[in-house]
Amino acid sequence: MSTATHKLLKGATGDWEMVIGMEIHAQVTSNAKLFSGASTAFGGEPNTHVSLVDVAMPGMLPVLNEECVRQAVRTGLGLNAKINLRSVFDRKNYFYPDLPQGYQISQYQSPVVGEGEVLVELDGGRSVTIGIERLHLEQDPGKMLHDQSPSLSFIDFNRCGVALMEIVSKPDIRDAEQAKAYVTKLRSIMRYLGTCDGDMEKGSLRADVNVSVRKPGGPLGTRCEIKNMNSITFIGQAIEFEARRQIEILEDGGKIEQETRRFDPNKGETHSMRSKEEAHDYRYFPDPDLLPLEFSQSFVEELKAGLPELPDQKKARFVADFGLSAYDASVLVAERESAVFYETVLDRLGNRARDGKMAANWVINELFGRLNKEGRDVTGSPVSSEQLATIIDLIGEGTISGKIAKDLFEIVWQEGGDPRALVESRGMKQVTDLSAIEKVVDVIIAANPDKAAQVKDKPQSLGWFVGQVMKSSGGKANPQAVNELLKSKLGI
Amino acid sequence: MTDLTSLTLAEARKGLADKTFTSLELTDAHLSAIEKARVLNAFVLETPDQARNMAREADANIARGEVGPLAGIPLGIKDLFATKGVRTTACSKILGNFVPTYESTVTSQLWRDGAVMLGKLNNDEFAMGSANETSCFGPVGNPWRREGSNTTLVPGGSSGGSASAVAALLCMGATATDTGGSIRQPAAFTATVGIKPTYGRCSRWGIVAFASSLDQAGPIARSVRDAAMLLRSMAGHDPKDTTSVDIAVPDYEAAIGKSVKGMKIGIPREYRLDGMPAEIEKLWEAGAQWLKAAGAELVEVSLPHTKYALPAYYIVAPAEASSNLARYDGVRYGLREPAKNITELYENTRASGFGAEVRRRVMIGTYVLSAGYYDAYYLRAQKVRTLIKKDFEDCFAKGVNAILTPATPSAAFGIGEKGGADPVEMYLNDIFTVTVNMAGLPGIAVPSGKDSQGLPLGLQLIGRPFEEETLFSLGEVIEQAAGRFTPARWW
Numbered sequence: 001m002s003t004a005t006h007k008l009l010k011g012a013t014g015d016w017e018m019v020i021g022m023e024i025h026a027q028v029t030s031n032a033k034l035f036s037g038a039s040t041a042f043g044g045e046p047n048t049h050v051s052l053v054d055v056a057m058p059g060m061l062p063v064l065n066e067e068c069v070r071q072a073v074r075t076g077l078g079l080n081a082k083i084n085l086r087s088v089f090d091r092k093n094y095f096y097p098d099l100p101q102g103y104q105i106s107q108y109q110s111p112v113v114g115e116g117e118v119l120v121e122l123d124g125g126r127s128v129t130i131g132i133e134r135l136h137l138e139q140d141p142g143k144m145l146h147d148q149s150p151s152l153s154f155i156d157f158n159r160c161g162v163a164l165m166e167i168v169s170k171p172d173i174r175d176a177e178q179a180k181a182y183v184t185k186l187r188s189i190m191r192y193l194g195t196c197d198g199d200m201e202k203g204s205l206r207a208d209v210n211v212s213v214r215k216p217g218g219p220l221g222t223r224c225e226i227k228n229m230n231s232i233t234f235i236g237q238a239i240e241f242e243a244r245r246q247i248e249i250l251e252d253g254g255k256i257e258q259e260t261r262r263f264d265p266n267k268g269e270t271h272s273m274r275s276k277e278e279a280h281d282y283r284y285f286p287d288p289d290l291l292p293l294e295f296s297q298s299f300v301e302e303l304k305a306g307l308p309e310l311p312d313q314k315k316a317r318f319v320a321d322f323g324l325s326a327y328d329a330s331v332l333v334a335e336r337e338s339a340v341f342y343e344t345v346l347d348r349l350g351n352r353a354r355d356g357k358m359a360a361n362w363v364i365n366e367l368f369g370r371l372n373k374e375g376r377d378v379t380g381s382p383v384s385s386e387q388l389a390t391i392i393d394l395i396g397e398g399t400i401s402g403k404i405a406k407d408l409f410e411i412v413w414q415e416g417g418d419p420r421a422l423v424e425s426r427g428m429k430q431v432t433d434l435s436a437i438e439k440v441v442d443v444i445i446a447a448n449p450d451k452a453a454q455v456k457d458k459p460q461s462l463g464w465f466v467g468q469v470m471k472s473s474g475g476k477a478n479p480q481a482v483n484e485l486l487k488s489k490l491g492i
Numbered sequence: 493m494t495d496l497t498s499l500t501l502a503e504a505r506k507g508l509a510d511k512t513f514t515s516l517e518l519t520d521a522h523l524s525a526i527e528k529a530r531v532l533n534a535f536v537l538e539t540p541d542q543a544r545n546m547a548r549e550a551d552a553n554i555a556r557g558e559v560g561p562l563a564g565i566p567l568g569i570k571d572l573f574a575t576k577g578v579r580t581t582a583c584s585k586i587l588g589n590f591v592p593t594y595e596s597t598v599t600s601q602l603w604r605d606g607a608v609m610l611g612k613l614n615n616d617e618f619a620m621g622s623a624n625e626t627s628c629f630g631p632v633g634n635p636w637r638r639e640g641s642n643t644t645l646v647p648g649g650s651s652g653g654s655a656s657a658v659a660a661l662l663c664m665g666a667t668a669t670d671t672g673g674s675i676r677q678p679a680a681f682t683a684t685v686g687i688k689p690t691y692g693r694c695s696r697w698g699i700v701a702f703a704s705s706l707d708q709a710g711p712i713a714r715s716v717r718d719a720a721m722l723l724r725s726m727a728g729h730d731p732k733d734t735t736s737v738d739i740a741v742p743d744y745e746a747a748i749g750k751s752v753k754g755m756k757i758g759i760p761r762e763y764r765l766d767g768m769p770a771e772i773e774k775l776w777e778a779g780a781q782w783l784k785a786a787g788a789e790l791v792e793v794s795l796p797h798t799k800y801a802l803p804a805y806y807i808v809a810p811a812e813a814s815s816n817l818a819r820y821d822g823v824r825y826g827l828r829e830p831a832k833n834i835t836e837l838y839e840n841t842r843a844s845g846f847g848a849e850v851r852r853r854v855m856i857g858t859y860v861l862s863a864g865y866y867d868a869y870y871l872r873a874q875k876v877r878t879l880i881k882k883d884f885e886d887c888f889a890k891g892v893n894a895i896l897t898p899a900t901p902s903a904a905f906g907i908g909e910k911g912g913a914d915p916v917e918m919y920l921n922d923i924f925t926v927t928v929n930m931a932g933l934p935g936i937a938v939p940s941g942k943d944s945q946g947l948p949l950g951l952q953l954i955g956r957p958f959e960e961e962t963l964f965s966l967g968e969v970i971e972q973a974a975g976r977f978t979p980a981r982w983w
Contacts, residue, residue, distance in 0.1 A: 102818020
């Protein structure tokens with residue numbers, strides 16, 4: 001499965017390989033909850049987005065929200081997965097105050113989406129394919145609030161009943177880098193599809209990570225599950241820590257106990273939550289309040305036809321149409337917003353075929369570089385796609401040089417304004433008038449007779465002359481014209 | 493004027509339409525009957541003010557000529573139905589003084605059609621029982637007594653309050669629910685008519701759930717015609733219950749008096765139990781002959797998996813119940829016992845809030861769904877259920893229109909007489925009725941005679957899915973032949 005070499009951990013007895021599987025819980029983007037009409041809006045006053053069904057009042061019944069089914073199927077299609085035309089909702093029974101029914105409605109033996117796979121890009125142009133075991137729909141529980149009273153816990157049921165997609169990977173992930181890249185890729189796909197906003201800070205995307213270690217290629221070890229990770233960085237840290245913890249135990253002659261653990265981000269450590277013996281017996285059985293979920297192949301086909309272009313397809317198109325490097329293309333498509341920005345720039349370019357690749361360089365190096373430096377994201381960019389397209393047009397047409405363009409970008413970033421007008425009003429236009437450049441060239445040569453004499457023997461010192469001319473023209477001289485004039489005047 | 497409480501619903505409807513009496517008079521007559529019959533413990537909550545207000549409103553509507561199908565008819569409501577602003581407890585301590593902010597679909601349809609609510613009726617706790625002895629409000633008395641005896645008998649269960657109140661003329665009809673026989677068995681014990689419609693015919697929304705795949709609402713009434721009138725208002729598709737079925741509700745009353753000539757009536761040989769009282773056997777034969785005399789054809793049929801129905805039922809129903817009752821945890825509403833931590837809160841609340849029979853079924857249900865036992869119990873029981881359903885389908889495929897059986901294996905028994913040592917003794921009451929729930933079919937119990945001690949006995953007719961009309965037509969034939977039975981007032 002893996003085409004990339006992965007990281008092995010060194011132990012006293014040699015190398016160890018990590019085997020990692022993940023369960024991602026992704027909140028479905030929908031207006032209403034999975035089985036009730038209550039709003040899914042985030043951040044409302046506690047217990048204001050709650051229906052009678054959500055808090056399990058006596059006699060209340062769930063009614064499936066079809067939009068959530070569509071979102072799950074769309075996500076399944078985005079994961080190249082098998083869509084099951086018949087699936088079943090089961091009850092997962094356990095007691096917890098944030099679970100009003102005393103059971104979570106989930107899908108156990110018959111999930112709505114079956115096996116699929118995801119291509120995950122890694123650094124250095126490597127990639128790995130991670131298998132998807134299944135995707136199913138289930139209810140999110142409410143949220144316990146332990147900081148409202150010294151003696152009591154409070155519960156906010158706003159989140160209770162919101163639809164989650166649980167996406168279970170096969171144990172194909174081999175190190176922390178792959179795990180992080182996998183989550184990033186899933187999030188990207190779902191954002192493209194608009195099926196999950198992927199906001200880990202708000203808890204829209206959480207991951208349970210199963211980690212075990214083994215000698216490379218050896219039999220699988222016993223796994224531990226790290227619950228409820230809500231940061232990609234922490235996922236990486238937790239995997240590294242957990243794998244090393246397990247290796248240490250095994251090398252000391254110990255045994256790994258299958259258990260559920262939690263990650264403490266402050267200490268960078270995982271801690272035991274409960275052992276296998278303490279694990280719940282969920283007593284799954286088909287929910288008798290709901291009929292099996294059945295839909296036709298044409299329902300699936302219709303959703304498929306309406307899917308947007310996904311990152312892998314977009315990347316291939318950028319490479320083919322604009323000659324981008326695979327790396328640049330994957331940087332641009334990694335986030336839907338980045339791709340949208342780039343494509344809007346493309347749309348506004350005067351000559352897309354000529355300047356498409358340059359636009360990619362500008363978006364990645366100048367814009368993303370600057371945004372990263374200031375910790376902003378592309379949706380809040382002070383330079384709009386229209387402004388950036390104009391700057392690139394100005395370069396492409398030869399109105400300004402690349403160097404001047406950087407100054408112009410800075411002005412637009414700081415002050416805003418129409419780049420074309422700015423070039424005009426601030427006299428930034430590239431000088432292409434040969435006689436004007438010639439005058440400057442003559443002055444520089446006349447002022448530096450020694451260097452002019454040397455340049456025939458040391459052609460590399462031509463660069464010094466170019467620099468002097470550019471400097472004295474305020475960077476506006478056309479570099480190509482300067483080069484040619486200097487060469488002819490200096491006789492090289 | 494004759495005693496207004498002795499009218500049938502159909503007669504009262506005519507009286508109201510003709511303005512012979514008002515709904516308020518009719519309602520007051522019943523309220524006063526309820527007051528005098530408190531010893532029966534049929535009502536757990538009387539709502540006289542609400543009843544009179546609804547009656548006045550009905551009278552005003554009738555005066556304006558807006559006569560709903562049940563305009564001004566006073567009814568009792570099983571305490572399993574959520575009634576907006578009116579305490580709803582399922583007769584369990586764990587719901588405490590729970591007052592819903594919502595009205596069940598079935599009851600809201602009754603009010604839509606003009607009916608008047610007299611109050612909430614007693615039932616077995618969470619509808620778990622066959623004698624109405626498990627209610628936290630105490631047992632219900634059956635208006636019927638053995639001849640020459642003062643022993644108070646059970647009205648059957650779980651809809652014991654509904655059956656007792658209808659038989660004692662405390663309300664013109666009542667809502668009830670049936671998971672394994674909870675409408676038909678008490679109807680048989682009290683000489684009332686009870687129909688459990690096809691699964692999916694009535695919305696379950698707003699009815700406290702016992703076993704979701706088996707629960708159905710239906711009426712208990714004084715006559716077959718009354719039951720037809722009530723079911724018409726109660727039934728119908730409800731988008732809030734995805735298991736309710738979107739089929740138009742027919743005018744059930746129109747089936748009353750329709751010829752049953754040429755109908756094929758199946759007599760299932762497996763329902764002939766060893767040790768069944770001769771009186772029941774005799775009654776069954778009499779019922780068959782009445783139908784034959786009306787032109788129906790009798791055929792012996794086989795339902796080979798009948799003997800597995802009760803054991804399978806006592807796996808499926810508790811399994812669903814154990815999950816359905818998990819919401820009563822002391823966290824959001826109802827009873828909450830003091831505790832030091834959340835586990836203690838659950839344990840203390842549920843231990844004190846649930847009665848013994850409910851605790852027993854929750855434990856059975858939890859056990860049969862547990863890892864390692866699921867396949868052997870729950871899954872197997874579901875397979876049996878499929879076979880039971882197939883038995884009936886095979887039978888109907890051969891042209892059988894309805895199946896005639898006894899409703900119960902015995903007449904009503906004394907309070908505390910059964911199930912004390914062995915709960916199975918009580919469970920056997922449902923032997924003729926559970927198959928119908930397992931197969932999701934409609935079943936009606938019609939009073940058909942009395943035993944040697946003067947206690948009423950009933951016959952059951954089982955129909956094809958959504959063919960309740962056939963049951964009303966056949967039921968009325970039995971009713972006409974057997975006559976109506978009213979208990980002598982002792983309360």
